[in-house]
Amino acid sequence: MKWIDWNTLDEMERTAALARPVQARADQLRHGVERIIDAVRAKGDAALRELSARYDRCALDAIEVGEDEFAAADARLAPELKIAIQEAAARIDAFHRVAAPQPAGVNTAVGVRVERVLRPINRVGLYVPAGSAPLPSTALMLGVPARIAGCREVVLCSPARADGNCDEAVLYAARAVGVHRVFKLGGAQAIAAMAYGTGSVPRCDKLFGPGNTWVTEAKLQVSSDPEGAAIDMPAGPSEVLVIADAQANPIFVAADLLSQAEHGPDSQVILVSPSGTLLDSVAAEVERQCAALPRGAIAEQALAQSRLIQVDSLAQAMAVSNRYAPEHLILQVAAARDLLADVESAGSVFVGAWTPESVGDYCSGSNHVLPTYGYARSYSGVSVASYQKQITVQELDPNGLRAIGPCAATLAAAEQLEAHRRAVTLRLAALGMNV
Numbered sequence: 001m002k003w004i005d006w007n008t009l010d011e012m013e014r015t016a017a018l019a020r021p022v023q024a025r026a027d028q029l030r031h032g033v034e035r036i037i038d039a040v041r042a043k044g045d046a047a048l049r050e051l052s053a054r055y056d057r058c059a060l061d062a063i064e065v066g067e068d069e070f071a072a073a074d075a076r077l078a079p080e081l082k083i084a085i086q087e088a089a090a091r092i093d094a095f096h097r098v099a100a101p102q103p104a105g106v107n108t109a110v111g112v113r114v115e116r117v118l119r120p121i122n123r124v125g126l127y128v129p130a131g132s133a134p135l136p137s138t139a140l141m142l143g144v145p146a147r148i149a150g151c152r153e154v155v156l157c158s159p160a161r162a163d164g165n166c167d168e169a170v171l172y173a174a175r176a177v178g179v180h181r182v183f184k185l186g187g188a189q190a191i192a193a194m195a196y197g198t199g200s201v202p203r204c205d206k207l208f209g210p211g212n213t214w215v216t217e218a219k220l221q222v223s224s225d226p227e228g229a230a231i232d233m234p235a236g237p238s239e240v241l242v243i244a245d246a247q248a249n250p251i252f253v254a255a256d257l258l259s260q261a262e263h264g265p266d267s268q269v270i271l272v273s274p275s276g277t278l279l280d281s282v283a284a285e286v287e288r289q290c291a292a293l294p295r296g297a298i299a300e301q302a303l304a305q306s307r308l309i310q311v312d313s314l315a316q317a318m319a320v321s322n323r324y325a326p327e328h329l330i331l332q333v334a335a336a337r338d339l340l341a342d343v344e345s346a347g348s349v350f351v352g353a354w355t356p357e358s359v360g361d362y363c364s365g366s367n368h369v370l371p372t373y374g375y376a377r378s379y380s381g382v383s384v385a386s387y388q389k390q391i392t393v394q395e396l397d398p399n400g401l402r403a404i405g406p407c408a409a410t411l412a413a414a415e416q417l418e419a420h421r422r423a424v425t426l427r428l429a430a431l432g433m434n435v
Helices: 011-017 027-043 045-056 067-076 079-099 136-149 168-176 187-196 213-223 250-261 276-290 296-303 314-324 336-342 357-362 398-414 418-430
Strands: 002-005 104-109 112-120 123-127 153-157 181-183 206-208 239-244 268-273 307-310 328-332 348-351 388-396
Touching: 027 045, 027 187, 027 213, 045 187, 067 168, 079 136, 079 168, 104 398, 112 398, 123 136, 123 187, 136 153, 136 168, 153 187, 187 206, 187 213, 206 213, 239 250, 239 314, 250 268, 250 276, 250 296, 250 328, 250 357, 268 276, 268 296, 268 314, 276 296, 276 307, 314 336, 328 336, 328 357, 336 348, 348 357, 388 398, 398 418
Parallel strands: 002 307, 123 153, 123 206, 153 181, 239 268, 239 328, 268 307, 328 348
Antiparallel strands: 104 112, 112 388
């Protein structure tokens, strides 16, 4: 990890210090995804079988997971894992249900009622990766808020293994949270199938979930096509920024940094502290813990582009964090909650020494599908609201139009929109008012 003294840097050097690993949309990637999408649109299920054989090295007989496969997954899964999945799902449900948007209404004038009503997105598509490791937790994070929102149909795609079956834990989690249909599809072809529909896979209105660069590129392409599908948010590699003071436990801090570094070689971890001694201790502890990790080689690649940043104060540390806008922000300081008011941009915040980021990934109840690559400045993580449409409603009685009609007519005249003005004034005239 590279050591940086923040206060010795000029503005350009500070920007470079907080730069993410380059996410170049190389022509080869872009055109490769375009070809996959075109093939799925043209050949449907036949293309899905061909692409699954090529990329996932499996021969798909049935594309959709059948009831016998769900039953077999249930039978094979360890009881303790089933309990953990159900336990995590219950906590995710408890938080998301309380945090869900609620209908609202107010009389903005006598006789003028304005309301907000909520409607679920009809059909949504969830993507659960299964590259270097299956992610049943992502099925929970995506499926629970979709269930609370009341989406009419929830479709899930996850890559099949070489034996043609999906991971048992992913299937169990999908069934536990009420996913309606699961398809044995991965990569850009899964995104194309859900965005445009095939003989087997229904066309979805909005797509959710993380993935590799091919999945991310496919999501960007279908979301820019009027005939495609909306997406949850732009995405990039996983990242964490830790703010720690001299009292922080370097063992805990190092463990939190490595928990993100092991995601992938393009992940990024940053430690910001006013204590040089703490930075030294964490650097040594990261090296010691990394050597014992099964995914240590992956973590080492991520650490090569990560940072140890020394600052003058916790206030300056928070300024650095807000500038970076991390996916995950961990506050390992003595009075951690006192810093919470100064957080402006972060996907999710973990307060205090006893709150590892891992609990947010799995079972605290928050969501782990979060904005990365600086998008936390303007995007939020997945929630029930992500699966809903918020529709405004207004209703006026005659007294309401008398009260606010002249205002509308004046503004319409100022904008030289005469038809707008007359839509109001003709009604006011019918009520005996001249404007």
